[in-house]
Amino acid sequence: MSGRHPGYRRSSARGAGFRGTFTPTGAAAALTTAAHLQTRPVPVTVRFSNSEGDPHTPDTAQVTRGMATRFHLHDGSDTDLVALTVPRFVASTPKEFLELTEALRPDPVTRQPDLARVHAFVGAHPHLAEAVAQQPPFPVSYASAAYWAIHAFIWVDAAGVRRPVRYRWEPESGRAALTAAEAATRTAHYLTDELHRRLEHESVAFDLRIQRAEPDDPTHDPSTVWPDHRREFTAGGLEITAPADDQDPWNTQAFNPTRVTHGIQLSDDPVLAFRAHAYAESHLRRSHNQ
Numbered sequence: 001m002s003g004r005h006p007g008y009r010r011s012s013a014r015g016a017g018f019r020g021t022f023t024p025t026g027a028a029a030a031l032t033t034a035a036h037l038q039t040r041p042v043p044v045t046v047r048f049s050n051s052e053g054d055p056h057t058p059d060t061a062q063v064t065r066g067m068a069t070r071f072h073l074h075d076g077s078d079t080d081l082v083a084l085t086v087p088r089f090v091a092s093t094p095k096e097f098l099e100l101t102e103a104l105r106p107d108p109v110t111r112q113p114d115l116a117r118v119h120a121f122v123g124a125h126p127h128l129a130e131a132v133a134q135q136p137p138f139p140v141s142y143a144s145a146a147y148w149a150i151h152a153f154i155w156v157d158a159a160g161v162r163r164p165v166r167y168r169w170e171p172e173s174g175r176a177a178l179t180a181a182e183a184a185t186r187t188a189h190y191l192t193d194e195l196h197r198r199l200e201h202e203s204v205a206f207d208l209r210i211q212r213a214e215p216d217d218p219t220h221d222p223s224t225v226w227p228d229h230r231r232e233f234t235a236g237g238l239e240i241t242a243p244a245d246d247q248d249p250w251n252t253q254a255f256n257p258t259r260v261t262h263g264i265q266l267s268d269d270p271v272l273a274f275r276a277h278a279y280a281e282s283h284l285r286r287s288h289n290q
């Protein structure tokens with residue numbers, strides 16, 4: 001639990017904005033009419049973050065990291081893709097998420113979660129055991145981690161045919177992680193500082209990997225993954241070139257995982273639908289410095 005931090009996002013409170021370009025490979029064009037997945041490059045803004053709602057959580061903490069990407073389309077509209085450094089969400093439904101949040105509430109004396117309560121939650125929800133046990137990596141760099149958008153989305157082609165997909169950003173330079181002991185020697189802002197330093201002399205790149213569902217793969221449960229051997233391909237390449245000129249808009253605006261565009265629809269995942277409300281409420285409250 002992160003406590004109250006007026007003016008900050010309720011989750012992923014500390015982050016930084018960057019800009020770059022997304023260039024589609026064209027491999028997705030037969031499967032979706034989405035404008036940014038055809039052939040023309042589009043400008044993007046990316047916000048990397050730590051998942052905690054406490055903006056003072058150091059980069060040395062073992063938390064998930066976020067990568068929120070906004071594609072600025074040529075018709076003046078935007079579409080967002082919001083991803084984390086773990087492939088599964090910790091709950092299948094909004095109700096389970098609220099129950100888990102309750103189970104994790106720190107004990108007022110020890111200020112730590114009550115492990116017996118967490119074990120009881122997992123015992124009562126055995127299908128969540130793998131998701132709750134995930135250990136997010138300590139990335140060497142924000143640019144050396146993979147980021148999963150977790151939910152299934154539905155691509156719609158020019159003939160109206162619908163196909164479920166999942167997204168993952170894969171770092172072009174490969175994944176690289178620190179051990180917990182190595183991470184402990186880094187500074188509180190090592191991830192943001194490293195990316196700023198690196199961008200002074202080179203850009204960083206990610207591939208947008210698409211996983212396609214087989215007919216029986218579930219689309220409603222973000223705590224599950226599809227088998228690794230499902231068909232995958234690269235829909236485009238992201239090149240991040242510089243910090244955003246002005247960080248303020250990225251502190252005051254909100255990403256929204258349900259902000260899709262023509263050619264992409266939401267799946268039947270109830271957590272995905274719920275997020276739209278949670279993000280809007282968080283944005284409203286922080287806009288009023290609450």
Ligand code: HEM
Binds near residue numbers: 068082274
């Ligand atoms: C019940 C499910 C979830 C809830 C209630 C929730 C809640 C939130 C809230 C309130 C924010 C701050 C929004 C703002 O003030 O702009 C946020 C940010 C974020 N969430 Fe979630 N979240 C959920 C699931 C997820 C999932 C499944 C992912 C990954 C796919 C995710 C990734 C992120 C990221 C990366 C950010 C930071 C976005 C930014 O940089 O502005 N969240 N979340």
